Amino acid sequence: xxxxxxxxxxxxxxxxxxxERVFRPDLAKVPIVVLSNNDGCVIARxxxxxxxxxxxxxxxxxxxxLKQHGIVAFSSNYALYGDMSERVMTLIESMVPAVEVYSxxxxxxxxxxxADLDQLGRRIRSQVLRCTGIPVGVGIAGxxxxxxxxxxxxxxxxxxxxxxxxxxxxxxxxxxxRNTAVSEVWGVGRRLSTHFEGMGIKTAMDLAKxxxxxxxxxxxxxxxxxxRELAGTPCLELDEPDPPKQEICCSRMFxxxxxxxxxxxxxxxxxxxxxxxxxxxxxxVCKKIRVSIRTGMFNPEEAKYANGVLVELPYPTDDVRLLTxxxxxxxERVFRPxxxxxxxxxxxxxxxxRGQYTGDLFAAAQPAEASRVMMVLDQINERWGxxxxxxxxxxxxxxxxxxxxxxxxxxxxxxxxxxxxSCT
Numbered sequence: 001x002x003x004x005x006x007x008x009x010x011x012x013x014x015x016x017x018x019x020e021r022v023f024r025p026d027l028a029k030v031p032i033v034v035l036s037n038n039d040g041c042v043i044a045r046x047x048x049x050x051x052x053x054x055x056x057x058x059x060x061x062x063x064x065x066l067k068q069h070g071i072v073a074f075s076s077n078y079a080l081y082g083d084m085s086e087r088v089m090t091l092i093e094s095m096v097p098a099v100e101v102y103s104x105x106x107x108x109x110x111x112x113x114x115a116d117l118d119q120l121g122r123r124i125r126s127q128v129l130r131c132t133g134i135p136v137g138v139g140i141a142g143x144x145x146x147x148x149x150x151x152x153x154x155x156x157x158x159x160x161x162x163x164x165x166x167x168x169x170x171x172x173x174x175x176x177x178r179n180t181a182v183s184e185v186w187g188v189g190r191r192l193s194t195h196f197e198g199m200g201i202k203t204a205m206d207l208a209k210x211x212x213x214x215x216x217x218x219x220x221x222x223x224x225x226x227x228r229e230l231a232g233t234p235c236l237e238l239d240e241p242d243p244p245k246q247e248i249c250c251s252r253m254f255x256x257x258x259x260x261x262x263x264x265x266x267x268x269x270x271x272x273x274x275x276x277x278x279x280x281x282x283x284x285v286c287k288k289i290r291v292s293i294r295t296g297m298f299n300p301e302e303a304k305y306a307n308g309v310l311v312e313l314p315y316p317t318d319d320v321r322l323l324t325x326x327x328x329x330x331x332e333r334v335f336r337p338x339x340x341x342x343x344x345x346x347x348x349x350x351x352x353x354r355g356q357y358t359g360d361l362f363a364a365a366q367p368a369e370a371s372r373v374m375m376v377l378d379q380i381n382e383r384w385g386x387x388x389x390x391x392x393x394x395x396x397x398x399x400x401x402x403x404x405x406x407x408x409x410x411x412x413x414x415x416x417x418x419x420x421x422s423c424t
Contacts, residue, residue: 005234006111006140006168009147010092010124012085013135013155013163015105016044019084020074022133023411023419031071035059038253039075039404075404083412087132095124100238108144110238121164140166141173144236145229148186149176149204170232177205177230187226192219204230244282244353250275251345254400257296258341263400264293265328269393271346272327276320277386279348280378285316285366287350289323291330296342307334308345316352319370320377323348324391385413 012018017032031049033042041058052069053062059073066073085104093099096109114120121138128136137158139151146167153176154165167173183193185204201207208230216224225235250271258264268291279286292308309330317323327346380389387394409417 003113004142006114006117006142007144007147007238008096008109008111008117008121008124009102009139009144009151010107010109010128011137011139011151011155012088012105013137014044014046015085015134016074016076016081017046017049018134019077019081020408021046022084023408027072031069032074033066033071034074034076035406036076038255039073039406040253043076073406075407077404077407077410079410079413080408084132084134087412088128088134088136091128091131092124095120095127098238108147108238111140117168118164118166121166122162125163136163138164140164140168142168142232143229143234144238145186145226146173146232149180149184149230152180152184173232174205177208178203180204182207185226185230187222192223195219244284244351245278246351248275248278248284248286248348248351249345250278251343253343254341256400258400259337259339261332261335261337263398264335264341264344265331266393266395266398267344267400268327268331268346269324269391270395270398271344272324273320273390273394275346275348276318276323277378277381279351280318280374283354284351285318285354286313286323286348287316287352288312288348289326289330290345290347290349291327291334292345292347293331293334293341294343295339302340303338305336305339307336309334310349315364315366316350317366317370318374319366320374320391322370324393328393 016034020032020034021027029048031052032046033049033053034044035041036043039059041056042053042062043055045053045055049071052065052071065071081104088105089099089101089107092107092109096111098110100108102108111117111120117140121140125136125138128134137151137154139147139149139154141147141150150165150167153167154161154163157165165176167176180203181193182188182196182201182203183190185207188196188207196202196207201210207227210227212224212227215227228235252267252271254267258267289311290308291311292306294306295304296302297304297306311326311330313322313326331344377389381387387396411417411419
């Protein structure tokens with residue numbers, strides 16, 4: 001007889017803020033917020049900052065509030081966060097039979113057949129905190145949706161639960177379902193929860209007891225699976241692969257307004273370098289691109305301009321050299337002098353997997369040499385770090401780059417910024 005499946009969700013608490021605290025013990029009890037690109041708005045908050053700051057609040061509007069409540073702001077340091085995430089996930093993988101990394105700060109684990117689930121959850125939490133300094137919550141249940149709900153409860157009632165909640169027991173599961181609003185269920189957004197509340201579905205228990213076939217007919221098969229999972233029927237397996245993206249976009253605000261064409265070309269080449277990496281990572285090729293630029297749209301004293309152009313490529317490709325040339329040539333067609341540009345975007349379109357595209361028998365195709373060059377490019381960058389090998393048009397340290405005036409040091413990814421401890 002096969003054993004009932006058991007899943008765990010391990011989720012880092014206030015991950016970005018926790019990463020900043022690891023190497024700043026003086027901030028252990030200081031509220032923290034982390035800002036978006038160009039220090040635009042709040043994208044992460046420590047638990048003690050949440051009562052004072054809302055997600056998405058523009059930084060320039062809340063500077064006084066941060067100072068008033070003693071909240072420290074950091075620019076986003078994605079190199080540090082990515083490295084810390086890899087360390088956390090590597091530790092988790094060493095302690096459980098199978099892992100699905102769900103996001104930069106979350107991982108599902110398969111705990112089927114393990115005897116003392118609570119003890120394992122506490123050991124995972126203790127080991128990750130000891131080895132990385134990152135606090136995590138662990139939710140354990142018979143389905144992935146319930147594990148997500150258990151994890152939410154572990155963080156919400158951390159003082160009582162110690163950060164680990166196991167709801168494999170039906171009594172505990174029902175308590176959590178009754179005491180969780182339907183809006184907190186994984187995959188239930190604001191609009192969907194409004195529909196549910198209009199139907200009298202206000203708690204997770206209400207959704208678990210709803211007719212799954214009615215939910216499928218009225219909403220979707222995804223909602224039906226959510227309800228079945230809340231009721232204890234596993235519908236989601238570990239490591240269900242996401243389908244390849246049909247479009248890939250890379251878009252950034254410049255660190256300052258740009259008027260000349262040359263630095264905007266550098267930005268477009270840089271964005272295309274990143275977009276092509278994502279393209280090759282999912283094994284796709286691209287047949288069409290769109291390049292667009294725009295000025296700031298909210299300053300009444302600045303002239304407004306926005307434009308974009310579509311470019312058909314000669315053949316489906318993942319060659320960054322061809323993609324970059326096409327993008328830069330397209331930029332020249334839409335650029336207009338006399339404007340203060342704030343943003344550029346490259347969009348890869350008409351994507352297909354290698355070998356799935358059927359073109360004209362006599363049409364040009366990407367040379368085999370180009371594919372080999374791209375493979376070597378990716379291998380070098382994977383081994384030695386992104387940007388080690390890049391297109392000549394991509395600058396090392398551009399003056400138009402993101403404005404990150406409050407960024408912490410890259411303690412774990414740069415030798416010149418390692419943590420220094422002095423013995424006195």
